[in-house]
Amino acid sequence: xxxxxxxxxxxxxxxxxxxxxxxxxxxxxxxxxxxxxxxxxxxxxxxxxxxxxxxxxxxxxxxxxxxxxxxxxxxxxxxxxxxxxxxxxxxxxxxxxxxxxxxxxxxxxxxxxxxxxxxxxxxxxxxxxxxxxxxxxxxxxxxxxxxxxxxxxxxxxxxxxxxxxxxxxxxxxxxxxxxxxxxxxxxxxxxxxxxxxxxxxxxxxxxxxxxxxxxxxxxxxxxxxxxxxxxxx
Amino acid sequence: xxxxxxxxxxxxxxxxxxxxxxxxxxxxxxxxxxxxxxxxxxxxxxxxxxxxxxxxxxxxxxxxxxxxxxxxxxxxxxxxxxxxxxxxxxxxxxxxxxxxxxxxxxxxxxxxxxxxxxxxxxxxxxxxxxxxxxxxxxxxxxxxxxxxxxxxxxxxxxxxxxxxxxxxxxxxxxxxxxxxxxxxxxxxxxxxxxxxxxxxxxxxxxxxxxxxxxxxxxxxxxxxxxxxxxxxxxxxxxxxxxxxxxxxxxxxxxxxxxxxxxxxxxxxxxxxxxxxxxxxxxxx
Numbered sequence: 345x346x347x348x349x350x351x352x353x354x355x356x357x358x359x360x361x362x363x364x365x366x367x368x369x370x371x372x373x374x375x376x377x378x379x380x381x382x383x384x385x386x387x388x389x390x391x392x393x394x395x396x397x398x399x400x401x402x403x404x405x406x407x408x409x410x411x412x413x414x415x416x417x418x419x420x421x422x423x424x425x426x427x428x429x430x431x432x433x434x435x436x437x438x439x440x441x442x443x444x445x446x447x448x449x450x451x452x453x454x455x456x457x458x459x460x461x462x463x464x465x466x467x468x469x470x471x472x473x474x475x476x477x478x479x480x481x482x483x484x485x486x487x488x489x490x491x492x493x494x495x496x497x498x499x500x501x502x503x504x505x506x507x508x509x510x511x512x513x514x515x516x517x518x519x520x521x522x523x524x525x526x527x528x529x530x531x532x533x534x535x536x537x538x539x540x541x542x543x544x545x546x547x548x549x550x551x552x553x554x555x556x557x558x559x560x561x562x563x564x565x566x567x568x569x570x571x572x573x574x575x576x577x
Numbered sequence: 578x579x580x581x582x583x584x585x586x587x588x589x590x591x592x593x594x595x596x597x598x599x600x601x602x603x604x605x606x607x608x609x610x611x612x613x614x615x616x617x618x619x620x621x622x623x624x625x626x627x628x629x630x631x632x633x634x635x636x637x638x639x640x641x642x643x644x645x646x647x648x649x650x651x652x653x654x655x656x657x658x659x660x661x662x663x664x665x666x667x668x669x670x671x672x673x674x675x676x677x678x679x680x681x682x683x684x685x686x687x688x689x690x691x692x693x694x695x696x697x698x699x700x701x702x703x704x705x706x707x708x709x710x711x712x713x714x715x716x717x718x719x720x721x722x723x724x725x726x727x728x729x730x731x732x733x734x735x736x737x738x739x740x741x742x743x744x745x746x747x748x749x750x751x752x753x754x755x756x757x758x759x760x761x762x763x764x765x766x767x768x769x770x771x772x773x774x775x776x777x778x779x780x781x782x783x784x785x786x787x788x789x790x791x792x793x794x795x796x797x798x799x800x801x802x803x804x805x806x807x808x809x810x811x812x813x814x815x816x817x818x819x820x821x822x823x824x825x826x827x828x829x830x831x832x833x834x835x836x837x838x839x840x841x842x843x844x845x846x847x848x849x850x851x852x853x854x855x856x857x858x859x860x861x
Contacts, residue, residue, distance in 0.1 A: 550811040
């Protein structure tokens, strides 16, 4: 994905388009835009692919080697990537409700993104937030949330990205490394607190969502850090 | 080598200790400067021209290239390599889309009328204006934005985010810092921080979605007297207070509850893991 995509105001509306959430006027405008924007058409195709492939992940354990090589590719200087919107996957009209936890979706979408566009800014915060957002009246998508957060794919992603950061830290300014480590420490502390709270109240939808959100933030920051390392290569 | 077919082609190469050059551009040309190391200040004018002033070493020079509708500015060292520490003062057409990417230094943009993407690692990003798309990011530095509209993304890791007079879809996120949003006219706002306060004052549109989250900071949301919103409040060990009369609609485990103001059409989520949440009456 290129800078044109990053600057295209329609790019992040594509998931809403797929979900039928644009107004009639917006839909008309976007469809007119699609007629002339090859990049947006391509992103739209990718998003549709995410939905299909995320659906295929249902009820399956994550692919064991899903993250193998991702960190290396992030550090491979392939340039900045755009955004994949997982909200699409969450809200996709599927025959059955998507039952995978967010780390699996994140891993799947990130894998697709890395495969198609190289490393960089992989996932939009909004997208993942959207995938986690509690909808009043809805039950959480996961039946056994505490166990879900032990997802191997998430742990593997964190481990690989941490390793990429560790290996590339010499390329970053020491002040930058200090800030990143401090911020990761703040997130880790929040995760510990959220885990403890959730252990005491495993049925809490808020705590489940909050823990997931905080874990998502850690992953996002690690990805940004890895992208920095890549940019300095 | 500058190449381009059917496009404006220009190379301004100015040797010297100080560069001051002005290049004419066609309407619609965008500006890109990457790998910045130094402060950049952008002002705007009504001319279809780019003025580039730069402070750099005596063995370095500034290149301004226009290829395929994109103007790039780069500082070159003695042997053609990139110069690292260069301060720029640019004057650009108001309509111009701007893309600044740097490592060290503050990025300041005044009076932008087009899209603005500004990213730095160590430095502040300060922008007034911006339309359609505004994306400001800093790892270690503050973000400030005012008078912008469109798709607005503000991201800092260790820094405060301050924004005012925004109209559009707003996402503000930091890890270690406060978020202050004022004068926001938007139907879609998300502001999240881990170690900091979130302070929002602005509209709650009937069809809007608003989400404010902090871990150990306080959350203060000031909204007009007459609002139509379903407000969800969640905290683990924090507190909640409201200027509005609250009738609980539902209460869930984990200290989560919701209530309705007016028709309840907007959706508002307020979350602070261990801080205070305050919903205040503010001016429209």
